[in-house]
Structures are given as C-alpha cells and as structure tokens.
Amino acid sequence: MTRIDQKTWADRIRARIDFEFARDAPPEGFPSLPLVPTGRYTDPDFYALERSRLWKRTWLLAGREEDFAGPGHFRTFDRSGSPLLLVRGEDDVLRAFYNTCQHRGAPVVREACGAAKRLRCQYHSWTYGLDGRLLHVPDRRDFGELDTSRRALAPVRCETYDGWVFVNEAASAPSLRDWLGPVAAEWSPLRGAGLRAHGTRRKRVPANWKIVADAFLETYHVRTIHPHSVSKLLDHRGAAMGLFPNGHSRMVTPKWPEAIERQRSLPSPLPEIPGLDPLFAETNPAYSLFPNLITPLDTVGFPFILFWPVDVATTDVEWTFYGPPAETSAQERGWQTLLALFDPVMEEDFANLGPMQESVASGALESIPLNYQERRIYHLHEEIDRRLGPDVPEALRVEPVLEPFWETESADIAG
Numbered sequence: 499m500t501r502i503d504q505k506t507w508a509d510r511i512r513a514r515i516d517f518e519f520a521r522d523a524p525p526e527g528f529p530s531l532p533l534v535p536t537g538r539y540t541d542p543d544f545y546a547l548e549r550s551r552l553w554k555r556t557w558l559l560a561g562r563e564e565d566f567a568g569p570g571h572f573r574t575f576d577r578s579g580s581p582l583l584l585v586r587g588e589d590d591v592l593r594a595f596y597n598t599c600q601h602r603g604a605p606v607v608r609e610a611c612g613a614a615k616r617l618r619c620q621y622h623s624w625t626y627g628l629d630g631r632l633l634h635v636p637d638r639r640d641f642g643e644l645d646t647s648r649r650a651l652a653p654v655r656c657e658t659y660d661g662w663v664f665v666n667e668a669a670s671a672p673s674l675r676d677w678l679g680p681v682a683a684e685w686s687p688l689r690g691a692g693l694r695a696h697g698t699r700r701k702r703v704p705a706n707w708k709i710v711a712d713a714f715l716e717t718y719h720v721r722t723i724h725p726h727s728v729s730k731l732l733d734h735r736g737a738a739m740g741l742f743p744n745g746h747s748r749m750v751t752p753k754w755p756e757a758i759e760r761q762r763s764l765p766s767p768l769p770e771i772p773g774l775d776p777l778f779a780e781t782n783p784a785y786s787l788f789p790n791l792i793t794p795l796d797t798v799g800f801p802f803i804l805f806w807p808v809d810v811a812t813t814d815v816e817w818t819f820y821g822p823p824a825e826t827s828a829q830e831r832g833w834q835t836l837l838a839l840f841d842p843v844m845e846e847d848f849a850n851l852g853p854m855q856e857s858v859a860s861g862a863l864e865s866i867p868l869n870y871q872e873r874r875i876y877h878l879h880e881e882i883d884r885r886l887g888p889d890v891p892e893a894l895r896v897e898p899v900l901e902p903f904w905e906t907e908s909a910d911i912a913g
C-alpha cells in the first residue's frame with residue numbers, strides 16, 4: 499500500500515473540484531448512464547435475492563469496539579437477516595456467532611445487550627463459553643453419543659477496523675481491510691479508535707432501502723429539497739466524486755466561501771479532530787460504504803447513516819454521531835445541538851421518499867435516467883447486480899459501464 503500525506507490527497511481533491519466547476523459537460527468519454535429499471539425497488543423476488551445474496555454476504559457495521567467494554571459483554575444483531583450474537587471473550591477477542599443454541603435452536607441470548615460469564619440457553623440450559631464452545635449439557639447421560647466438541651456455537655466472521663466492528667455471514671468473504679480498500683486509508687486521519695458515539699436517532703421510512711440510499715448519494719437535490727439548510731452550506735456544482743471497488747464511493751462537495759467564513763466566525767464548543775487537512779473545513783467529504791452506510795464528514799465529528807431494509811418497501815434509517823469524547827457539559831450540549839440541527843435536514847429528505855416509493859409502485863415510472871452528478875447511485879446499483887449474480891432477471895438488470903472510472907489506488911494517508 500502506498501503511503502501519501504493528507505495534503506497531497508487534499509490537493510488532488512481540490513484539483514478535481516476545480517475541474518467540476520469549470521466543465522460545461524460531463525468529462526470526455528463519460529457514458530450516458532443506462533436507464534435503471536424501477537422494478538428494482540418494488541419486485542419481491544429482487545428483494546428476496548438481495549436478502550440472500552447481498553445482506554447475508556457482505557460486511558455490515560454492527561457497532562463499535564467500546565460497545566463491548568470487557569470480557570463477556572455481548573450484543574445481538576439481526577440486520578443481516580439472521581439472529582447473530584457478538585461477544586468479547588476472556589482473551590479480549592471480539593467474536594460473532596449465530597445466536598442459535600446447538601440443541602434445538604433457541605436463542606442463546608435473549609437480551610439486546612448485556613454481560614455474562616457464560617452463555618446459557620434459557621430453554622434447557624445448555625451452556626457455552628464466551629468463545630462459543632459447549633461447556634455443559636444438563637442430563638448429559640440421556641444423550642447417548644452426543645459429541646459436545648461438535649456442538650459449539652456456529653461462528654460468523656467478525657472483524658474490526660479502527661474501532662468499527664463489522665460482521666459478515668459469508669465465510670469466504672475477503673478480509674474487512676481488503677474489502678474497505680481505499681476507504682480505509684482515507685478514513686485513517688479520522689482516528690476512529692478515539693471517537694465516541696454522541697447520540698443515535700432512528701426513523702422508519704416507507705420506501706425501499708435503495709430509494710433511501712440513492713437520496714444520500716448526490717447533491718443534485720440540495721437546492722430544491724434543502725433550500726434553507728444544506729443549500730446554504732454547499733455548492734453542489736463543484737462536487738468531486740470517486741468510485742471505488744466493491745461499490746464504495748466518495749463525494750467531496752465544496753462549501754460556499756461565505757459559509758466557510760460564517761463557520762469560522764461562529765466557534766463551536768466542540769473540539770476538532772486533530773491533524774485534519776483544511777479541506778475538511780472547506781468542503782463536505784462524504785463517503786458511502788457499500789451497501790448501506792453513508793457518512794458526511796466534518797471537522798468535529800460526523801454521523802454514520804445506516805439504511806436497514808425491513809421489507810421491500812420499508813427501511814429503518816439509523817444515524818449515530820461520532821466525535822472525540824465530550825469533556826465538559828458545554829461539549830455535551832454542543833453535541834445535542836448538532837444532533838438537533840441535523841433532524842430537520844433528515845426530515846427534508848424523508849418527506850420525499852414514501853411518495854417516491856408509491857410512484858414507482860404505481861407503474862407510472864418504468865425507468866430512471868441518471869445524470870453524471872448521480873453516478874454514485876449507478877455505481878451502487880452495478881455492485882448490487884454483481885452481488886446478486888446471473889439470477890437477476892434481464893428486465894431488472896443495470897448494464898455495467900462504470901468500472902473504467904474506478905479509483906483503485908489504495909493509499910494510506912498519513913494524518
């Protein structure tokens with residue numbers, strides 16, 4: 499992996515922003531994006547394919563290292579579509595298992611989170627160690643030839659990067675670090691391990707998860723949907739985007755010069771993440787981690803916005819703000835103010851999504867024409883189809899065209 503300094507990276511992005519401002523058409527050679535069939539948002543079979551081929555076979559954010567403070571601390575996680583259990587072992591290693599007792603399948607842990615010395619199934623008290631091994635079977639004499647060494651909890655991949663904990667049900671998946679690719683390097687100056695959660699919000703939205711995700715992948719909409727909020731801050735015409743392997747992407751949208759000045763003159767009570775290039779104050783660098791995590795970064799911290807499908811037309815949106823630990827009550831209040839300021843922006847986005855789902859379901863819109871500024875949406879859909887494989891019906895497929903435009907260089911950015 500090449501190691502470059504933040505300034506080199508930031509200068510490259512600045513040059514890209516200048517290019518975006520100056521162009522009067524998409525860059526030479528960039529294709530008109532093929533139409534996206536709207537059945538992708540409504541078809542129950544397509545959704546079932548996503549559940550089995552995508553959500554059960556991809557890395558999903560399941561928490562933070564500090565959510566598992568010491569040995570025995572556990573949490574359940576069911577967003578991939580299976581009941582999972584994450585628990586820190588006596589050796590301090592964080593592991594994930596199916597929350598499925600190897601006797602008759604009762605959940606081993608029923609609470610959403612807690613701490614335990616052993617994991618004891620509440621049905622018949624089979625008892626497992628924190629490493630998943632089966633330690634005790636009541637009335638063992640009545641089981642005949644039961645091989646308890648083969649009745650450990652079924653393991654699930656669990657890996658962490660810089661404080662972020664991910665799980666993946668696919669045993670054959672690439673390592674988390676490989677899958678993150680250039681995003682891991684670009685996040686390294688944010689020093690995730692030193693960040694803390696400052697509050698979580700949740701909202702159930704009556705729309706397919708991709709209608710929701712698409713809405714966070716472009717800034718083409720900010721003038722109309724966010725005229726008094728985001729639009730006062732960001733100039734979408736300079737948005738510089740990067741498409742990465744595995745469906746991840748980046749979008750760095752410059753702030754209006756007046757907005758940068760305004761922010762400088764209104765000092766925040768919140769400490770900045772140390773060592774960030776000034777680009778982080780001049781722009782809004784946003785990342786999308788495939789399939790369902792979007793984060794618009796800022797110098798004091800940022801939300802991780804997650805989209806979890808509930809059914810084909812329902813999505814749970816969950817966003818948590820992270821930043822350096824609050825050390826004073828003024829900083830605590832500062833975080834609450836920041837969260838409260840973000841709520842109406844999210845509501846502006848949400849107000850649109852249910853009606854869009856109704857529209858695509860009505861049959862009134864057969865396909866979606868995406869423009870150059872919306873290419874991160876097309877990139878997401880291309881990766882979805884790569885995951886789903888050849889079973890996607892032809893009428894619902896998107897034609898892959900963006901790979902020649904990927905950024906593949908993996909640079910470790912020194913902060």
Ligand code: FES
Pocket residue numbers: 599600601602603604619620621622623624
């Ligand atoms: S199902 Fe867990 S002990 Fe019987």
Ligand SMILES: [Fe+2]
Pocket residue numbers: 713714719723724847
């Ligand atoms: Fe928006």
